[in-house]
Amino acid sequence: MASLYSIGLSGLQSSTARITTTGQNTANVDTEGYSRQTTSTVSQSGGGVLIQNTDRIVNQYINQQVWSDTSSYSFYESYHSMMTSFDAVIGEDSVSISTYLDNAFSALQTANADPTDTAARSNAYSNFKQLASQYNDLANYISDQRTLANEELESSVDAINNLTSQIANLNKQIYKLETTTSSSANELRDQQEQLVKELSEYLDIKVNYDDSELMTVNLASGQPLVLQSTNNELRLTSNTNNPDGELGIELDFGKYELNIPTDELGGSIGGLVEFRNEFITTAERMLGQQALVFADVMNQQNQLGLDANGDYGINLFSTAEIEVSANAKNSNEDSGVEVRVTAGASSEITTDTYEIEMMSSTTFKLVTYDLDGNVTSESETIDTATATPTSDGYYEVDGFGVEISFDSLPSYALGDRYQFAPTKNAAESIKMTARSGDYLALSAPIAVSSASTNLSDVAISISSITNTDSSTSAFTTSGGLYSAAPQSLYFTASDAVEIRDGSGTVLATLTGITDYSNLLEQAGLAEDAGYDISLDGTPVAGDSFSITFNSDGESDNYNGLKLANLQTENTVEGSKSFTSAFSSLVTEVGSLTATLSTNMDASETIMNKSIAARDQVSAVSLDEEAVNLLRYQQSYTASAQVLSAAQSTFATLISALG
Structure with a gap:
């Protein structure tokens, strides 16, 4: 009888435990992250059932x-x-x-x-x-x-x-x-x-x-x-x-x-992190590159004309100085460098990160890296002992669009590095420095004309203005042309011309002319003059043409059209x-x-x-739990009947013995 009682009691306990587990599952059907549980049992020696663990049903791989x-x-x-x-x-x-x-x-x-x-x-x-x-x-x-x-x-x-x-x-x-x-x-x-x-x-x-x-x-x-x-x-x-x-x-x-x-x-x-470090940096530099190039080309072109007051054009825009960061491992933390965009070379500027690498105390090279850290270009080594700096001490790096100045060259050492991104702050710092529309240099700095006595109807025109700096061109500081500058053309034959200065001295003679464009360039005078002219046809002997400073050119828009054409020119990276x-x-x-x-x-x-695969394994199914609940209830009832049978049998036995 003790064995029958034990079997029935263990059955009740097992069914109770499983009903409890089923109730726990059902109660947590909407609990996020809940894993369905199951109570396991084993048959024990001598009869009955032994309750083991109540475990979660999970698949760690899923x-x-x-x-x-x-x-x-x-x-x-x-x-x-x-x-x-x-x-x-x-x-x-x-x-x-x-x-x-x-x-x-x-x-x-x-x-x-x-x-x-x-x-x-x-x-x-x-x-x-x-x-x-x-x-x-x-x-x-x-x-x-x-x-x-x-x-x-x-x-x-x-x-x-x-x-x-x-x-x-x-x-x-x-x-x-x-x-x-x-x-x-x-x-x-x-x-x-x-x-x-x-x-x-x-x-x-x-x-x-x-x-x-x-x-x-x-x-x-x-x-x-x-x-x-x-x-x-x-x-x-x-x-x-x-x-x-x-x-x-x-x-x-x-x-x-x-x-x-x-x-x-x-x-x-x-x-x-990727949005911040990569995209934002890319967007910032792309926009900065546009602003940097825009400011540079507008400034350069405006300097080649005359403003409303007849003065040489000035810079219309400015951008902030390029920030340079010194490597923490540099030999002298107090030594620094300054970097600026080479005037007129902004089309060479890219959105890359630039790094100055010192090869010795007086030599350096420039290396550029993309945002992934890959080398995109590398300059030749520049020796400051032999290279010619600008008048204010900057060394131009050809093809990179920048110029570099050093504090004190002996204080640098092999391996010192300096990084900068020319385009980084340009868009946020660009501003118009000209104070009014009068500073828009719309006029050309020279005027050209044909002599009234010419026998041909050939017209002269300005083909280019490249430089108005008084120290390197034919233009004077106060506004005018130096006497030694090309100021007239006299054709001794239809294919031969004398180019004369302001005093009538012949500067150069061209013969056998077949192309009447850029005549000063053909004579080797254009670079020093800062301007050039062309004719629209073939003149005859005795024709002459003059070149003067455009002191009365208020209505002229030669340089204004050049400024306007910049809108469609491929100036950003040259493309x-x-x-x-x-x-x-x-x-x-x-x-x-x-x-x-x-x-x-x-x-x-x-x-x-x-998630669906995880839920299939671990989530609670009310249908499945309802079936389990019914099964465990029936098991509980059967176990209770076993106990009842054991009690009835025991009572009958006691009565028989009495």
């Missing part, structure tokens, strides 16, 4: 896949979210640089129609000033996006450290519960895995379990975030000398810190106009946004499939 796919989706979602708002602004016509360029150059053309019209000049000036201001506004917007990404990254790092602290604390609780009692810490493990899922939204992580079945969490690159009851905190790092430079991540191990590869972070924080360069930025933004949208949708589909 769980890891869910976390990995969640990280992938979060990466694209966070990156796409930042890009979508950026695309909405940069692609808007009302803020487009192209719109402002069209307005400014259209107003310039109106001024060219009548260079004496003060109102037209003022309108052109106002539109160019607005253009510069729009460069500033867009650059500030890009900077604001970097700040926003910084703030979100700081918030994310705090959240990550909080999650890893909770996971480590749960490891401690799980270990204590499972080593001091016979209970399984199922609910604690569910909480821990839910925290890991939240963590995977921020980072790409890998989860393992040690010999005590305690969770270990590592970054995808292998560095440990959680080891048993200890978590290692993440921190953001940046260059204090360049707060807008690349942002890094380091892992704090207490006694030391370890830099984490930012391209392997994954999750939303990886998307934010794009201002408008097409900005369109390239808009296209890159739109293309990247579209690509991220596609990747986000695809990764979301994959993530949802992984």
